[in-house]
Amino acid sequence: MTVLVLGIGNILWADEGFGVRAVEAFHRLYAMADGVDLLDGGTQGLYLVNHVAEAERLLVFDAIDYGLEPGTLKVVRGDEVPKFTGAKKMSLHQTGFQEVLSAADLMGHYPGDIALIGCQPLDLEDWGGPLTAPVAASIEPAIALAVDMLSGWGVSPVRRAVSLPPEGGLLANDIDRAAYERPRAAG
Numbered sequence: 001m002t003v004l005v006l007g008i009g010n011i012l013w014a015d016e017g018f019g020v021r022a023v024e025a026f027h028r029l030y031a032m033a034d035g036v037d038l039l040d041g042g043t044q045g046l047y048l049v050n051h052v053a054e055a056e057r058l059l060v061f062d063a064i065d066y067g068l069e070p071g072t073l074k075v076v077r078g079d080e081v082p083k084f085t086g087a088k089k090m091s092l093h094q095t096g097f098q099e100v101l102s103a104a105d106l107m108g109h110y111p112g113d114i115a116l117i118g119c120q121p122l123d124l125e126d127w128g129g130p131l132t133a134p135v136a137a138s139i140e141p142a143i144a145l146a147v148d149m150l151s152g153w154g155v156s157p158v159r160r161a162v163s164l165p166p167e168g169g170l171l172a173n174d175i176d177r178a179a180y181e182r183p184r185a186a187g
Contacts, residue, residue, distance in 0.1 A: 117149075
């Protein structure tokens with residue numbers, strides 16, 4: 001069985017980066033079983049179609065405007081997922097991801113199981129800004145939901161004894177969360 005855990009979003013727009021930051025933290029905290037891939041999908045849109053088409057099961061982290069309290073997590077499964085990835089466009093990546101799912105379906109390689117762990121954003125206008133407090137606080141609960149879901153799919157992630165250091169993560173070049181959101185010297 002092949003499983004793809006995908007984080008999508010734009011880290012340059014505050015809470016829009018939730019999906020990328022969630023998959024980044026998941027990678028640092030958990031080792032994955034064979035056949036489970038973690039991917040920072042960023043805003044790649046249709047460039048993700050081959051990854052999605054190769055997955056038998058797909059788990060997505062994303063910032064979704066559900067109209068709920070900021071930081072609220074909501075899990076959506078199956079045929080409902082495309083409705084939420086395009087319900088209220090917050091950025092170009094969501095339209096692109098809805099198209100990715102459609103393209104995979106047209107190719108005859110739509111994942112058998114698909115789930116979305118969405119987080120209600122607070123701020124999507126802060127160019128270059130960090131995640132807001134309620135959204136940042138939702139990362140660990142989102143990861144716990146992902147661990148439960150993956151375990152239900154028969155692929156249990158294993159908590160690392162020691163988290164990977166930033167240089168061992170999915171992101172490099174100072175765009176990992178710790179480096180990107182570190183306080184800047186006034187100047």
